[in-house]
Amino acid sequence: MKHMGDNGGLNNRYLGVLLIGLVGVSLGMFGVRSVAEGGPTGVPLCAPGDLPPQAYDTIDLVEKGGPFPEPGEDDTHFGNYEGLLPEEPSDYYREYTVPTPGLGHRGERRIVTGGGADGEVDEWYFTADHYESFCEIPEH
Structure with missing residues (x-):
């Protein structure tokens, strides 16, 4: 029963x-917040393994001041027109190519940095899909 x-x-x-x-x-x-939601910027954090090895090469080049794989395209203004990164003054963000092996053109992958007038990088972001989404790069 x-x-x-x-x-x-x-x-x-x-x-x-x-x-x-x-x-x-x-x-x-x-x-x-959970780690997946992101840090202080609110942009999701890149999980371990999200970044291709070439992204770390690009980070090294940014920290050294170049030379960059796409002169005239790298170390240039990034407008954040998609509004996916935190709102900042127009001169805050810069973009850099993350090469894709075997691709004969610039590709979709980028590192975007944010920083103050002193030229120091305060924030690092990665996009694998040409600005359709970003993750914030934590300590590198």
């Missing part, structure tokens, strides 16, 4: 899912 409360633990599962949802909403209300 089945008792009214004997439902194979379904109530416990529903309560568990509800509790997890409530905790997640509560944390979000109090400003707690």
